[in-house]
Amino acid sequence: MSVLPELLASWGTAALHLLIQPYYYIAVIFLALYYRRQVVLERKLIHVKLHRWGQETWRAVWTGALAGLAVSAAAVALGITVTYPAVACIWAVSLVLMLFRVRYLCFAYSIGILGLVQFVLSFFPGSLQDGAAGTVAGAVRGMDIPALLILAALLHAAEALLARWQGPRLATPLFLAGKRGKVVGGYQLEAFWPLPLFVLIPAGTGIGELPWHPLLGGGLGLVSLPVIIGFSEMTQGMLPGRKSARTSGRLLVYSAVLLGLSLLADLWSPLTVVAALAAVLLHEGLSWYSALEERSLSPVFVHPPAGRKVLAVLQGSPAQELGILPGEILLKVNGVLLTGRAQLHEALRMNPAFCKLEVQNREGESKYLQRPIYDGDHHQLGIILVPDPDESITAAAKPSSIFSIIGMQAGVQQRGARPDRLGRAKKSQPAEPKQESAGADA
Structure with missing residues (x-):
């Protein structure tokens, strides 16, 4: 043609x-x-x-x-x-x-x-x-x-x-x-x-x-x-x-x-x-x-009375290898019932060579997982847990703007902050440091 x-x-x-x-x-x-x-x-x-x-x-x-x-x-x-x-x-x-x-x-x-x-x-x-x-x-x-x-x-x-x-x-x-x-x-x-x-x-x-x-x-x-x-x-x-x-x-x-x-x-x-x-x-x-x-809708990612809910799983982590998914609940680690963040780390350190988990899936059924802990794992699973209700930092509610993107502004806000006379966030009290950061929950 x-x-x-x-x-x-x-x-x-x-x-x-x-x-x-x-x-x-x-x-x-x-x-x-x-x-x-x-x-x-x-x-x-x-x-x-x-x-x-x-x-x-x-x-x-x-x-x-x-x-x-x-x-x-x-x-x-x-x-x-x-x-x-x-x-x-x-x-x-x-x-x-x-x-x-x-x-x-x-x-x-x-x-x-x-x-x-x-x-x-x-x-x-x-x-x-x-x-x-x-x-x-x-x-x-x-x-x-x-x-x-x-x-x-x-x-x-x-x-x-x-x-x-x-x-x-x-x-x-x-x-x-x-x-x-x-x-x-x-x-x-x-x-x-x-x-x-x-x-x-x-x-x-x-x-x-x-x-x-x-x-x-x-x-x-x-x-x-x-x-x-x-x-x-x-x-x-x-x-x-x-x-x-x-x-x-x-x-x-x-x-x-x-x-x-x-x-x-x-x-x-x-x-x-x-x-x-x-x-x-x-x-x-x-x-x-x-x-x-x-x-x-009611929030999905909140902690139940017993167990710690998973918000996200890191790529290539032990948790991903075990098949743990966002929205599932860690009930027990090495036989310890979890009711707080610190318990998770303590339970992981109880057995220096092995980790046994009881996990409740999204349908409410329990599944039992286990994995050896190797040198260099630092007793971490690669899980990001749902935040505690009193977490001090949250994502900003306002939509992203081109100026915040160009300026690399992270878009977070301190809870309990009051605006000063210039309209800027002003902390009422400095946040207490936590024992573990949110990103290293497991």
Whole structure:
């Protein structure tokens, strides 16, 4: 087919353009800073490093690249088009939104807002024709909002699949202030992926027509559009796997609804503003409903009267080898019934050569585990226990901001701290040092 070499040349040109423009590198730098901050938070709260920021950044890059290629193939098949000025507008809106909250760094928010701006500009056709404002207004007026919202729906479908696949392993255990003032365990499920997208240039600027009939039209030339997708959830009432599964399912429903509305808007343009509003409001509705659901649930990660509940298990640790899972309860260690943190360490040191455990699984059934203790193990199992109700440090309740990520602020707060006259946290009393740090509970 004669058009195939031209199509491949367009892919090559778009890939080169992706490498020389700053947007993709900004996305990767943001991810590196975010995961570096995650490591700082883990060290501050639990005194161990569960994730490696370099490894997590690389994982996000290569899995995001695969997802980007899949979404790009679907976008090209549908004939979704975008222009270079539209790319600049999308990124400008995304960067501004990110200054308010990191979770606003979302393609649906940017396109939805630009769709609403386009709707407002349609009432003033003769305004903003000259200068820089005229250039921006012209770019917004020329955007194919329904097609871009279809692309947003495809991106959220990819986000849902990535959240389901990688969400549990990316979860960070936290110490959180509970509803009754006591400290409870919980998890933050937050991840981002940079996607290199390749979409079509409008037919008038392309070098030819596609060898198939696309649903939305579109020419043969391609343009690169790097975007960031991601999700952010926090839970006290569910295990990470269950929370990520629910989040994934709701994102899939959202993407299906947005896809349907956008396709209808492409057929009948007055529905464009409805689809743009739905892109923003339904997405906010997901966050609101998730928070409402969490408030209705009882905390999962609290200690029972007898035994110590497991919040997290370190990778490659003896506890992982034994098959101990988050949410299970250590009942006895070397025959000692556990009712406090110090008892665990004392029981582990009772037998210098062997460790016998009685563990209650999530279904309430007991299982018996044993393992020899080798030189260098330091009598530790690699378990992070649920915090005590009077733990002195908890994770901050406020959402992450771009400034806290750039500044490597850990996002923790001292319990019992009072704000001073400048609004800063002021400790009422210094915290008493504990015999063992939270990260070395076992």
